[in-house]
Amino acid sequence: xxxxxxxxxxxxxxxxxxxxxxxxxxxxxxxxxxxxxxxxxxxxxxxxxxxxxxxxxxxxxxxxxxxxxxxxxxxxxxxxxxxxxxxxxxxxxxxxxxxxxxxxxxxxxxxxxxxxx
Amino acid sequence: xxxxxxxxxxxxxxxxxxxxxxxxxxxxxxxxxxxxxxxxxxxxxxxxxxxxxxxxxxxxxxxxxxxxxxxxxxxxxxxxxxxxxxxxxxxxxxxxxxxxxxxxxxx
Numbered sequence: 061x062x063x064x065x066x067x068x069x070x071x072x073x074x075x076x077x078x079x080x081x082x083x084x085x086x087x088x089x090x091x092x093x094x095x096x097x098x099x100x101x102x103x104x105x106x107x108x109x110x111x112x113x114x115x116x117x118x119x120x121x122x123x124x125x126x127x128x129x130x131x132x133x134x135x136x137x138x139x140x141x142x143x144x145x146x147x148x149x150x151x152x153x154x155x156x157x158x159x160x161x162x163x164x165x166x167x168x169x170x171x172x173x174x175x176x177x
Numbered sequence: 178x179x180x181x182x183x184x185x186x187x188x189x190x191x192x193x194x195x196x197x198x199x200x201x202x203x204x205x206x207x208x209x210x211x212x213x214x215x216x217x218x219x220x221x222x223x224x225x226x227x228x229x230x231x232x233x234x235x236x237x238x239x240x241x242x243x244x245x246x247x248x249x250x251x252x253x254x255x256x257x258x259x260x261x262x263x264x265x266x267x268x269x270x271x272x273x274x275x276x277x278x279x280x281x282x283x284x
């Protein structure tokens with residue numbers, strides 16, 4: 061069965077770039093959309109964006125100016141880069157598989173990213 | 178952006194109770210609504226999609242209804258494993274947005 065696993069630094073300094081990768085195992089990445097969602101401590105879930113395996117992406121306008129998503133089908137990975145981070149970007153970041161029919165139907169376990177000097 | 182409002186924010190219930198959670202959208206989202214269950218330290222888990230379709234593997238005590246702007250998630254007989262936080266989420270239009278969550282606690 062398909063599984064997702066996030067990886068990346070757990071601590072990022074303010075004003076630097078947050079970079080995360082999600083690896084897809086047990087199935088193909090060349091289907092549906094691949095998404096990032098975050099959960100700041102004490103707050104609700106926030107959709108970051110999604111990318112199709114072909115490379116087209118849709119970002120949350122609130123993050124669009126700082127956000128880049130990419131996909132590497134040969135490695136079965138998709139990635140997130142968020143620039144100029146602040147403490148407000150501290151959150152558990154989840155990768156997820158998105159379908160236009162059933163929404164987020166598969167999630168990674170999540171990774172905590174703390175923005176602090 | 179479409180705002181999703183859940184009520185109540187916290188719900189105290191006992192095992193065996195029938196539980197209903199409401200989600201309201203700030204504009205019509207047709208039936209493009211999903212419900213998730215999240216337990217502490219875990220990822221959300223899809224329960225219901227397209228307002229009323231039960232995700233594979235999810236117990237039949239969970240059901241969803243509604244369309245347009247008003248939706249409900251019902252747990253017909255609350256089980257010990259059901260104490261968790263529940264979120265609704267619209268996928269009718271971008272940006273995709275979530276409700277604030279409903280925490281179901283033990284009474």
